[in-house]
Every structure is written in C-alpha cells, then in structure tokens.
Amino acid sequence: MAEDETLKWFQFAEMDFQTAIHLYENMYPPPREIICFHCQQAVEKLLKGLLIYFGEEIIKTHDLTLLVSRLQNFVDLSDDEKKICAKLSLYAVETRYPHELEIQEQHVKAAVEDTKIIFNRLKNFMAENTEEVKP
Numbered sequence: 001m002a003e004d005e006t007l008k009w010f011q012f013a014e015m016d017f018q019t020a021i022h023l024y025e026n027m028y029p030p031p032r033e034i035i036c037f038h039c040q041q042a043v044e045k046l047l048k049g050l051l052i053y054f055g056e057e058i059i060k061t062h063d064l065t066l067l068v069s070r071l072q073n074f075v076d077l078s079d080d081e082k083k084i085c086a087k088l089s090l091y092a093v094e095t096r097y098p099h100e101l102e103i104q105e106q107h108v109k110a111a112v113e114d115t116k117i118i119f120n121r122l123k124n125f126m127a128e129n130t131e132e133v134k135p
Contacts, residue, residue: 002052002053002054002055003053003130005049005052005053006049006050006052006053006126007049008049009045009046009048009049009052010045010046010049010123010126012045013041013042013043013044013045013046013049013119014042016038016039016041016042016045017038017039017042017115017116017119019038020035020036020038020039020042020111020112020115021112023035023038024108024109024112030105030108032103032104032105032107032108033091033103035108035111035112036088036091036103036107036108036111037091037092039088039091039111039112039114039115040062040064040088040089040090040091040092040111041092042115042119043064043084043085043088043115043118043119044062044064044067044092046118046119046122047064047067047068047071047085047122048067050071050074050075050122050125050126051067051070051071053126053130054071054074056070056071062089062092062093063089063092064085064086064088064089064092065082065085065086065089067085068082068085075122075125077121081117081118081121084114084117084118085118087110087111087114088111088114088115088118091111
C-alpha cells in the first residue's frame with residue numbers, strides 16, 4: 001500500500017532531521033557538513049515519500065528541485081519553499097567530500113530552519129490528505 005510505504009519514507013526523513021537537530025544543538029563545534037547533509041536527506045526522503053504516495057516512480061537522484069518539479073501536479077509548493085529545496089540540494093553530494101563547499105555557521109542554521117519549514121509543510125499536507133500517514 002502506498003500509504004504504508006510513504007510512512008516508512010517519512011519515518012526515515014524524521015530520523016535524518018532529528019539527527020541534524022541533535023548534532024546542531026549538542027556538538028561543539030557542530031559538524032556543519034554532516035548537519036547540512038542530514039537536512040538535505042530529510043527533505044529528499046519526504047519528497048520521495050510523497051512521490052510514492054501519488055503513485056509516481058522513484059528515480060535515483062538527490063536533486064530536490066527535480067523531485068519538487070515531479071510533485072508539482074500534486075503539491076503546490078510556494079516559490080520560497082522551492083528556493084529552500086534548491087538551496088538544500090547543494091548539500092547532497094558536495095558535503096561528503098573535503099573542500100567542496102565552504103559551509104559557515106549561518107548556512108547550518110539556515111539549513112535546519114529551512115528543513116523545519118519544509119518538514120512542517122509536507123507533514124501538514126499529508127495530515128490534511130490522509131488519516132493513516134502521520135509522520
């Protein structure tokens with residue numbers, strides 16, 4: 001059932017996001033690249049979970065902008081939400097290797113706050129559209 005599979009994806013997204021928050025709030029100095037990576041991963045899993053919910057095929061990509069474009073017929077994300085996804089996409093691959101991105105504290109704070117915005121938006125969307133999927 002698509003709702004069961006979506007719930008699994010949302011649960012994994014929750015784990016990624018909670019890991020990012022834990023690292024951000026409890027490690028000093030915070031591992032900036034790892035936090036941003038987990039933020040990107042959380043949003044990626046939310047978007048892929050929604051694609052499954054709507055019967056769409058999952059493609060192997062970390063490009064949040066591409067995933068958002070595939071969801072546009074089902075979920076109306078604002079321009080600001082689309083920009084957040086575009087920013088977070090940078091953290092998918094580049095953060096895994098040294099010297100690829102220069103991530104500062106303000107980038108980490110923004111990634112956590114932006115992920116929270118998308119997380120709340122998509123959780124609310126699912127709550128409004130189904131009773132069974134409650135991440």
